[in-house]
Amino acid sequence: MFNPQLNAEGKLKHLLSIEGLPKSILNEILNTAESFVGIAEREVKKVPLLRGKTVCNIFFENSTRTRTTFEIAAKRLSADVLNLNVSTSSQSKGESILDTVNNLIAMHADMFVVRHYQSGAAHLIAQHVPDSISVINAGDGRHSHPTQGLLDVFTIRKFKPDMHNLRVAIVGDVLHSRVARSEIHALTTLGVPEVRVIAPKTLLPTNIEKLGVQVFHDMKAGLKDVDVVMMLRLQNERMNGAMLPSSQEYFKTYGLTQEKLDLARSDAIVMHPGPMNRGVEIDSAVADGSQSVILPQVTYGIAVRMAVMAILASGGQA
Amino acid sequence: MKLPDPEILIQEITQQIKPLISPNTALVGIYSGGVWVLERILNTLNTDIAYGKLDAAMYRDDYAKRGLKSKNQPSWIPFDVNDKEIILIDDIFYTGRTTRAAMNELFDYGRPASIKLAVLVNRGGAQLPITPQITGADIPLKSHQSFQLSQDTLGKLHLSLETSSTPHDHEESPHV
Numbered sequence: 001m002f003n004p005q006l007n008a009e010g011k012l013k014h015l016l017s018i019e020g021l022p023k024s025i026l027n028e029i030l031n032t033a034e035s036f037v038g039i040a041e042r043e044v045k046k047v048p049l050l051r052g053k054t055v056c057n058i059f060f061e062n063s064t065r066t067r068t069t070f071e072i073a074a075k076r077l078s079a080d081v082l083n084l085n086v087s088t089s090s091q092s093k094g095e096s097i098l099d100t101v102n103n104l105i106a107m108h109a110d111m112f113v114v115r116h117y118q119s120g121a122a123h124l125i126a127q128h129v130p131d132s133i134s135v136i137n138a139g140d141g142r143h144s145h146p147t148q149g150l151l152d153v154f155t156i157r158k159f160k161p162d163m164h165n166l167r168v169a170i171v172g173d174v175l176h177s178r179v180a181r182s183e184i185h186a187l188t189t190l191g192v193p194e195v196r197v198i199a200p201k202t203l204l205p206t207n208i209e210k211l212g213v214q215v216f217h218d219m220k221a222g223l224k225d226v227d228v229v230m231m232l233r234l235q236n237e238r239m240n241g242a243m244l245p246s247s248q249e250y251f252k253t254y255g256l257t258q259e260k261l262d263l264a265r266s267d268a269i270v271m272h273p274g275p276m277n278r279g280v281e282i283d284s285a286v287a288d289g290s291q292s293v294i295l296p297q298v299t300y301g302i303a304v305r306m307a308v309m310a311i312l313a314s315g316g317q318a
Numbered sequence: 319m320k321l322p323d324p325e326i327l328i329q330e331i332t333q334q335i336k337p338l339i340s341p342n343t344a345l346v347g348i349y350s351g352g353v354w355v356l357e358r359i360l361n362t363l364n365t366d367i368a369y370g371k372l373d374a375a376m377y378r379d380d381y382a383k384r385g386l387k388s389k390n391q392p393s394w395i396p397f398d399v400n401d402k403e404i405i406l407i408d409d410i411f412y413t414g415r416t417t418r419a420a421m422n423e424l425f426d427y428g429r430p431a432s433i434k435l436a437v438l439v440n441r442g443g444a445q446l447p448i449t450p451q452i453t454g455a456d457i458p459l460k461s462h463q464s465f466q467l468s469q470d471t472l473g474k475l476h477l478s479l480e481t482s483s484t485p486h487d488h489e490e491s492p493h494v
Contacts, residue, residue: 042426042427048376
């Protein structure tokens with residue numbers, strides 16, 4: 001079967017989604033990321049792997065954090081970085097996606113990091129670019145956010161190295177979340193035996209069980225004895241129609257408080273992809289508490305993005 | 319060709335390293351062969367000398383061709399490199415390109431006072447103005463030949479000679 005992410009030798013050519021990637025490639029990325037963690041602590045926080053290459057961040061949808069971490073990852077690999085905020089640029093003047101991309105190809109960019117509000121945008125660009133260019137999906141619509149999924153499993157692996165003996169709960173707005181889909185694919189591919197999703201029915205896609213997860217609508221039952229709690233952001237901007245009574249009501253039922261967290265294992269870790277709505281999906285005391293690994297997620301996210309870029313720049317060799 | 323026993327070569331270079339050691343010295347092994355050699359030297363020296371381990375894959379000039387190799391190890395330099403007298407340790411010296419990459423990486427940790435290079439075997443064929451100061455043995459090889467250092471499950475080191483049909487253009491021991 002044709003897999004647009006892999007080249008003829010089965011090596012990584014583009015990173016578009018976790019779905020469809022074999023366990024071996026996920027492990028290669030995670031193992032490579034280990035080597036990049038320490039670079040941030042050195043006197044010179046740079047390695048010359050992407051020296052002379054141009055990485056172009058094309059963001060059709062605003063995102064400060066993801067763009068910043070991709071930018072810092074590319075810069076620590078010594079690449080030149082071009083940031084294009086298309087939502088405020090030519091698209092508002094009527095230019096099509098592929099015209100925008102063609103212009104950047106003409107500027108000899110070597111790698112595109114793409115975020116778009118439409119699912120499938122990164123695929124479209126990957127099929128359009130010449131062979132020398134790699135595309136990284138930095139989030140497309142509700143579909144996929146592969147580097148977030150990878151950095152989440154990297155963080156889990158750092159704190160809970162035995163992935164084959166874990167119970168993980170993903171809590172919140174799964175319906176609108178590309179992060180949740182990428183997390184589920186990454187966790188199940190890496191052999192995590194029990195992945196749960198906890199959400200109200202209105203915030204769950206139909207047939208989510210088919211991805212190999214157990215569905216819970218009640219926090220008390222869902223959080224019982226889990227090792228990892230992955231909170232999702234309530235995506236107000238993607239909601240149309242009354243899916244929830246109110247954010248206060250949501251916090252009461254699905255917001256992560258210490259009291260609810262105490263149902264999980266005593267050494268459970270709490271994760272959140274950011275940006276957080278404090279007091280909506282997560283209580284401040286938990287977000288800043290001793291079980292929270294939310295800031296390590298950000299730090300590891302840079303190492304994971306460096307690993308993905310380094311592997312793509314060498315034609316998929318890890 | 320009768321190949322030397324790497325364990326004896328290690329004793330040989332350890333004797334050469336001993337008089338060079340000062341309170342300011344640090345030993346740095348290059349993955350993977352150089353780290354095996356480093357560990358044995360540390361066992362023999364039995365002093366609390368500063369040491370570290372380098373994987374120079376990110377600094378290699380042939381990175382685009384060969385990638386990082388998935389078994390690459392994170393570099394680990396736990397001491398302050400500034401003003402240290404560093405002895406780099408590798409197993410086989412060939413083109414000098416690994417040494418160049420390792421030196422470039424070291425300088426990203428700080429400015430050492432000096433760097434010397436110690437290797438088990440110099441097989442000849444340097445392509446850069448770099449040469450080891452401490453050598454266990456000089457055994458010139460043809461370009462299609464290469465030495466491989468391996469470690470068995472008991473931890474014993476073995477040296478083997480490999481011959482390939484295509485000449486290695488600029489490859490030292492495979493740091494995989």
